Amino acid sequence: MRNVGVVGIGQCPVAEHWDRSLRDIATEAVTAALHDAGDPAPGALYVGNMLAGQLTGQENVATAVADAAGLLPIEAIKIEAACAAGGAAIRAAYLAVAAGAHDCVLAVGVEKMTDHLNDAVSAALATAADADFEAGHGVSFVALNALLMRRYMHDHGVSREAFAPFSVNAHRNAACNPQAMFRAEISVDDYMSSPVVADPISILDSAAICDGAAALVLCALDDDHLYPHTPIRIAGSACATDTLGLSERRDPMHWQAVADSADAAYRQAGVGPSDIDAFELHDAFTIVSALSLEACGFAAPGDGVRMAADGSIRREGDVPIATMGGLKGRGHPIGASGVYQAVEAIQQLRGTAGEAQIPGARTVMTQSVGGSGSVAVTHIFQG
């Protein structure tokens, strides 16, 4: 396997792009990433996307993006792994370069969600759950996460307020990110008084419906002299899966796929949780932040919310998370989120994260989670 690095990043602002198409925003991200990399000719394009077939009425998305971005006749394939599609697209690009099939590859994540009413989007998102035993019975994704949050509160004797710092931190960091959807700080009072979506999950526990696209250019490190930026090395890349449905798990509060993918990435990179300078985790709901910190070895079960309470997750803390807003503050355009995380990791490692910069960041971990923890893709980037 060859060593692989990131030499180009691009993103369009996460927003409600009512006047733009999926191809349009994907092309913006691809063009920006290629430009950042010195306009190389990539050998392949991997497009992370979950919902285009359902919400845009467009499958064959990778060809659509390749065509719109002027990349024909490039090899182009859509990668779908529910909300982890973005991370999975990066992994596919990583494998293609590492294996020697291509020297330069594009990974793009794109999602266009706001052209439909919320009910249709919720129904589309629920297809990430078990169609026979969960979604088929009317359980939405928010409801599944509400079950987990309620159970966490019961198991560890904490109230809803214990999750507030996750949301407060995400919004504080998003305020420093010009590409973020929600650039306003919130207070614990705002969190506590926000309307309930599925008890105990409120609006401010949840990442919003939005549109976005982000892209990376990956290259073989032995070619690094061809590119204007010093490559950021992908030191670890791993994907793991767990049972599709929550009810099949021995312990639904332990996210085994998240743990397995993190462990494999740690092993490959030769690092452990204490070496991670920033962790872009999958904070689609505040409960996911707590469970991810615990599964990835940063906290014992029940201590995820304590890390939030004691400030460890803040930019000044030991394990900064959602440093540029995370899914909650920057926005969660499903299949694009994993690529946004990587773009932000590269910004941190290049030292170009602006006000959100973690001083001296050398090792940043990103993690995309699909379903209720049923698939997880973890990457470790080193500058």
Next chain:
Amino acid sequence: MRTLKKVGIVGYGAYVPRPRVPADTIAATWGVAGNGALPVRQKSVPALDEDTITMSIEAARNALERADIPARKIRAVWVGTESKPYAVKPCATIVAEAIGATPAVSAADIEFACKAGSEAMQTAVAFVGSGMAEYALAIGMDAAQSKPGDTLEYTAAAGGAAYIFGPAEDSLALVEASHSHVTDTPDFFRRQHMHYPEHGHRFTGLPAYLAHTQGAAQALMDEIDAQPADFDWAVFHQPNPKFPRRIARSLGFTDEQIAPGLVVDAIGNTYAGSSLLGLAAVLDVAKTGDRIFFCSYGSGAGSDAFSLVVNGRLAAARRTAPLVSDYVDRAYVLDDYGRYLRLSRKIRLL
């Protein structure tokens, strides 16, 4: 836009039905914890024997009182509404008949979601301004429908206002100029055979209400070379208390300028009646020489902006019919969701 002949408002009249449904009553029914975040305090709904036609007649009679003209001089009756009791058959003919304006009269209903009332005003201004008619009556009135359980259920309300336009010299307020701004923006609609309208959630904000209100308001001010500070009062369409405040601030109007015309928190969103009712509330307090900025919004989408200047006749005329505040205060609370369903004819027997 300016008319060939100068036109003014010669009479205006409001109407709001008495029953008020508190937002808390609706929230409790649907198990929603309001947390003080419900869009309005309460909304007006029609009593059992009221609909858009009866309410239009009430408002038109109030306008006639203030105009102090014989009804037969009215050459046009236009009712802007999206809650027509008849799918086919005009409300306007019934209103014209009831006030005594038939038969030498034009009459029709106008539909443009919440802009229907101000569209009727534009048409009436043009009818009088061209010299085709001495007087024309424009009404914006709705008994707004909302899907039970939908966020619009808190605000969809009943009421509106009527305006009689005529020669500027006899008027209560002169119409200086107007501007209409329209695009194809599908933020809210009801297709045939649907009981309730559908709305595009957050899409109804920035690209719809805010963009069109901004477009019409700014174009009118540019046209007449005016600034927000040149007006004493401003009125905007009021689907909730937030939107009019937000657009007023972004255009440069102060909270004080829009305060007297904001009735949404007490009665909800009366759709085609909303901005017209706000304007009536401002005419209830305005003094001679006051300049009033008025801008409607209707989904689909568009806005009509008007600049008005109050004449000396207003002070005496306003006392001849009930004020908007009389109707706002003349209320009883219906804190029973079942009775609300019955009044709003939402109970259907299979």
